[in-house]
Amino acid sequence: MSTNRHPIEQEELMAYLDGELPPHQAAEALSHLELCPECRTLAADFRGVSQELLAWEVESPEVGIPLEINAALGEHLQKQEAAKVSSPRLENRVMTSRWVWAGALAIVCVAVLLKLTLTSRNRNEDRSTAYPSMASIEQYLMPDRNAEIALARSASPEAISSDAKILILGWRGYETAIEGKNGFVCMVERSWMSPFNSAEFWNPKVHVPLCFNPAAARSILPLTIKRTEMVLAGLSKAQMIDSIKAGFDNKELPAPELGAMCYMMSRAGHLNDTVGHYVPHLMFYFPLTDKSSWGADLRDSPVTLNPQFRDGPEPITEFVIPVGKWSDGTAAPVM
Amino acid sequence: MISDEALMLEFQGGSRAAFEELFARYRKPLYGFFGRRLNNRERAEDLAQETFLAVIRAASRYEPRALVRTYLLGIALKLLAAERRKLLTSSTLKQSAREPQADGTPERVLWVRQAMEKLDAPEREILMLREYEQLSYSDIAELLRIPLNTVRSRLFRSRLALKSYLESEAKTNPALRAGAGQPHPERRGMQ
16 A cells, blocks of 8 residues: 555554544544545455454453452551541641641732733633633535545444435535435534533534434434534533523424434544543433433443533433444453 | 542542452453463453453552553553563563464464464554454553554555465465455454
């Protein structure tokens, strides 16, 4: 494979398959893979090697916590408990001097705060986030239409996405790139679908590929469309929140339909700067629901409550369940 | 599901249940880590236990800067290095043969093990950390203290070498190839 004919190196292709490329390169790799049989063969070879290696399983004997560990654990916890019991006396001894230190610390804090206030007085940006305000619209658009289509499709297995409607983001909002046949809608959401208080609400690097099933396409997609329209129209967050509340009140925005869910199994997305492409997962939407009814966030439960709409204007509860494979069928790391 | 890191902090705060949960999550992966590298079940079990003992002893020093998974594998790698040094100075080295022994192990597994043995040790370690422990490139780089690009290039070389070796073996023994490439029911990585 010559690098003249291929926009990505073989090593980069391998890194893409491992979910190790940054979002823009991953989208480029995915787009190229769709068009290049030679690279698809190489990708299949790499996947084949990984598959072969899985034959080497190591069966571990089923045992509980061994005695030696149990003893060490007991001793450790006992020491810790003893330390806790003795610490109040120590606290008493240092209380007097602590007041002196607290006074000094307060003076230093006031001085630092004063300094910070003075130096930031003329700055109108929010220093608490790297993405304080909306970037230019151009930065949220993907320059390669085919790359965005491929990225959107990568959200679900091909058996679903190949017949799904594909939406891509344009200057005026989402537009249909490919008509679908099965009622699913695949698209790449942008950062403004994050919670309104998210530090990455305006992060232009966020690309979230997902495929809504028909119920979600009817009842959740309208929310994505609405938020996007408002963002492109330049509304403030407060205005958007008010408008969404009104939208649900006057039924312009529908409640989640029974069975609404989406696939998020792409290895090429970038959900945010902390989790990157995250793990492949499915999301299920409901009208406001107590998370305990799904056993979400409990120990050993694979279900978590997604914070996307928590404390937001949308009366929607969203549960997430990780799955073990990426949309291309390869095994994924488990959380 | 409570994250490993939250469990570790709970354990630091004195929770036995948190440790038991971490033990349940990582006993098998750690056994697998040592089992694949030493081909000795007893030592694998011992060293997996040693790893947990080290966690208990160092609990107060743990800081949630790295994933617990990476933290545990860092300890495991140190124990493995010590074990290998011991083996080098003992006659056991001769017994822990370079060629895997057919101790009732399925032929396909032996085939994979033999293929892995053909790789250079540093490349093999990177490949194993990626394929079996499912570490990211940056985690591997950090654990092995090598540049990220080195991880990527060595991983690339090792996969190509392995592919070529497995292909040539498959030509000489087509029966092995018959079962190859079939989807595996479950991937056992660091969970």
